[in-house]
Amino acid sequence: MTERIIVKIGSSSLTSDEGGLNRERIAFFSHEIAGLHRAGHQVLLVTSGAVAAGFRRIGYQSRPKLIHEKQAAAAVGQALLMQAYQEAFASYGPDKGGIGVAQILLTRADFSNRKRISNALMTIEELLQQRIVPIINENDTVSTDELKFSDNDMLSALVANLAKAKHLLILTDTDGLYTDDPRFNPDAKRIDRVEQISEEIMRFAGDSGSSVGTGGMRSKIEAARMAMRGGVPAFIGRVQEPGDMALAIEGTGKGTYFDTSLHNLPMKKQWVGFHSQPKGKIVIDDGAESALLQRGKSLLPVGVRAIEGDFHPGDVVEVVNLQQQTLGRGVVNYSAWEVQAVAGLSTSEVRRRVEVNRIEVIHRDEWVSLKV
Ligand SMILES: Nc1ncnc2c1ncn2[C@@H]1O[C@H](COP(=O)(O)OP(=O)(O)O)[C@@H](O)[C@H]1O
Ligand SMILES: N[C@@H](CCC(=O)OP(=O)(O)O)C(=O)O
Numbered sequence: 001m002t003e004r005i006i007v008k009i010g011s012s013s014l015t016s017d018e019g020g021l022n023r024e025r026i027a028f029f030s031h032e033i034a035g036l037h038r039a040g041h042q043v044l045l046v047t048s049g050a051v052a053a054g055f056r057r058i059g060y061q062s063r064p065k066l067i068h069e070k071q072a073a074a075a076v077g078q079a080l081l082m083q084a085y086q087e088a089f090a091s092y093g094p095d096k097g098g099i100g101v102a103q104i105l106l107t108r109a110d111f112s113n114r115k116r117i118s119n120a121l122m123t124i125e126e127l128l129q130q131r132i133v134p135i136i137n138e139n140d141t142v143s144t145d146e147l148k149f150s151d152n153d154m155l156s157a158l159v160a161n162l163a164k165a166k167h168l169l170i171l172t173d174t175d176g177l178y179t180d181d182p183r184f185n186p187d188a189k190r191i192d193r194v195e196q197i198s199e200e201i202m203r204f205a206g207d208s209g210s211s212v213g214t215g216g217m218r219s220k221i222e223a224a225r226m227a228m229r230g231g232v233p234a235f236i237g238r239v240q241e242p243g244d245m246a247l248a249i250e251g252t253g254k255g256t257y258f259d260t261s262l263h264n265l266p267m268k269k270q271w272v273g274f275h276s277q278p279k280g281k282i283v284i285d286d287g288a289e290s291a292l293l294q295r296g297k298s299l300l301p302v303g304v305r306a307i308e309g310d311f312h313p314g315d316v317v318e319v320v321n322l323q324q325q326t327l328g329r330g331v332v333n334y335s336a337w338e339v340q341a342v343a344g345l346s347t348s349e350v351r352r353r354v355e356v357n358r359i360e361v362i363h364r365d366e367w368v369s370l371k372v
Helices: 023-038 050-058 067-089 108-112 114-129 144-149 152-162 199-204 216-229 244-250 267-275 286-293 336-342 347-353
Strands: 004-009 042-047 101-106 133-138 167-171 234-238 254-258 280-284 304-309 316-320 326-332 362-369
Touching: 004 023, 004 152, 023 042, 023 067, 023 244, 042 067, 042 114, 042 152, 050 067, 067 101, 067 133, 101 108, 101 114, 108 114, 108 152, 108 267, 114 133, 114 152, 114 267, 133 152, 152 167, 152 216, 152 267, 167 216, 167 244, 199 216, 216 234, 216 254, 216 267, 234 244, 244 254, 267 326, 267 362, 280 286, 280 326, 286 326, 286 362, 304 336, 336 347
Parallel strands: 004 042, 004 167, 042 133, 101 133, 167 234, 280 316
Antiparallel strands: 234 254, 280 304, 316 326, 326 362
């Protein structure tokens, strides 16, 4: 069966601490991806490594710390990175003419602009249709946040959601999530499967990893959480030997699997859930929480306890429970003062007091759960 697969490769898997690209590793990963491509899968590659590839060429002795230096290194390194992939993929393909690759550079801001991101998706769809492998990185020149926070893990999750992928493989230099950083704690145990990202799981993940990578395990877990919310199961682990990438997809890879029972989210819901700017907050009670999360119901006035912010019908609001935990986001049918006026009232009482087009504060079709 043909599946859509997002493969994310981190700097630590592609470069050395001294900087520069590891051509052997690039050839190896390209070979693995070519295998999936040959089997009929659609593969999108999200790759880091531009800064690490470029800083030596520019003349810096170590990975730069200043934003403008990182951006300069990325601008040099991105071209080197693409050249390396182009050459590596050139030797595969049905006619040995090679597998074509394409460069796509995105920023987080592109995802919050519906027009820009739907253009990006149309481009990706056409490339996949033409059997080209899209190679995606953050547009580092214009995206300072990325360089500060290392969002390539998150970028891969957003791409996985956007493309409604079947699998997200986040590849790194460790074979999955351990109970502690395995580089420092030899007693750390690997976790094979995660169904829910609990506080404990977050605690296991340390911050910064190797000296070339920037996000560490924590940013990978955040990315897995984002993918799970969008209905894409994730794998965090290592692909080291020939055939490992196929095993990762089959479910027997060297790493940790993050399962999800959610379905792929349509683009509009992705925007509401992940990229919109909520205009306010609605606090709901336990009954409403289980109606929304377990029973797939709409939010009715009776379950509302409090509100914050000033919003109008059609705005996106965040919904939290009594413990102030975020449950999700939705498009609200009422303005803030109307919700205030009807909070806690039964449906019949609401109809007597205010004139609204729809009784639901948030209809279930306009609701995105953010709890996984
Ligand atoms: N609980 C943990 N389990 C596994 N790895 C961890 C954990 N906590 C921290 N790490 C570290 O995270 C590193 C991977 O992150 P990073 O260097 O940013 O990778 P990449 O460049 O591949 O994105 C690993 O080398 C590992 O040492
Ligand atoms: N876009 C940057 C990514 C920075 C980075 O190191 O990311 P990662 O290796 O995924 O933690 C680059 O290509 O260098």
